[in-house]
Amino acid sequence: MSKVVLITGGSSGIGKSVGEFLQTKGFKVYGTSRNPNNYPQSKFPIVALDVTKPETITACINEVLTAETKIDVLINNAGAGITGPIEEIPDAEIKRNFETNLFGPINVIKAVLPSMRQQQSGLIINVTSIAGYMGLPYRGIYSASKGALELITEAFRMEIKGFNIKMTNVAPGDFATNIAAGRYHAPALENSPYKETYGKTLSLMDEHVDSGGDPKEMAEAIYKIMQTKSPKIHYKVGAFLQKFSIVLKRILPDAIYEKMLMDHYKL
Incomplete structure (x- = not known):
């Protein structure tokens, strides 16, 4: 029997690329979207799921298990970007981002674990x-939510290891996807003390995404991990300098690393 893969956020971007690639390797792939009807041309089934709504998580997992009797691989890919001066981002948007990037994935994991354990x-x-490994200016909330998921994974994988269930993180750098279009941007307020620096940083971030790599690179990396008997705790996928920035953070004094980031973002 083909292995069954469920990819949250599988209707576009990295999730879509991963799903289409895994299909060519013989996997039975299901993706998710808040609005499956918007993707009639999808090459694999899209199931309704909003990671911020637990009842849709339960319904999605039950739908796939009813159709296939098992889920072999869960790829927690659904996520949302957010930018802005932390001081000026509305509390509701901060909470919404953590609901999507942290609490949502945790709840999807909780929903799939009983069947995997069985x-x-x-x-x-x-x-x-990769942004989850460092606090980036005007991306602090995004960095924090993704960094929290990295640490949750470290703890979670030890708790479930005895059930022969494996867990890992894959941290992408910048890839040419539509993530910027779906990102929450705090408005650059006319009277904001951050107006000039935030505007410059925002333009730079959009340039990085536009010139990012092919999402197929993520698909190939994930496929390789799926073939690995004992996956590592952390994987990084992206341009050399983006991955090397994590190494630099480990070896450079904090003040020097901070200056390097500020120079990069022209702050």
Whole structure:
């Protein structure tokens, strides 16, 4: 029997690329979207799911299990970007981002674990971000939500190891997807003390996404992880300098690393 893969946020961007690639390798793929009817041309089934609504998580998992009797691999890919000066981002938007990027994935994991435990096997891949390894200016909330998921994974994988269920993180850098279009941007307020620096940083971030790599690189990396007997705790996928920035943070004094980031963002 083909292995069954469920990809949250599988209707576009990285999730879509991963799903289409895995299909060519013989996997039975299901993706999710808040509005499945918007994707009639999808090459694999799209199931309704809003990670911020627990009842839709339960319904989605039950639908896939009813159709396939098992879920072998969960790829927690659904996520949302957010930018802005932390001082000026509305509390509701901060909470919404954590609901999507942290609490949502946790609840999807909780929903799939009982069936994986029953079948005594499973792999859970959490898609985080290289931004989750450092506090980036005007992306602090995004960095925090993705960084939290990295740490949750470290703890979670130890708790479920005895059930023969594996868990790992994959942190992408910048890829050419539509993430910028769906990102919440705090408005650059006319009277804001951050107006000039935030505007510059926002333009730079959009340039990075537009010139990002091919999402197929993420698909190939995830496929390789799925073939690995004992996946590592952390994987990073992206341009060399983006991955190397994590190494630099470990070896450079904090003040020097901070200056390097501020120079990069022209602050």
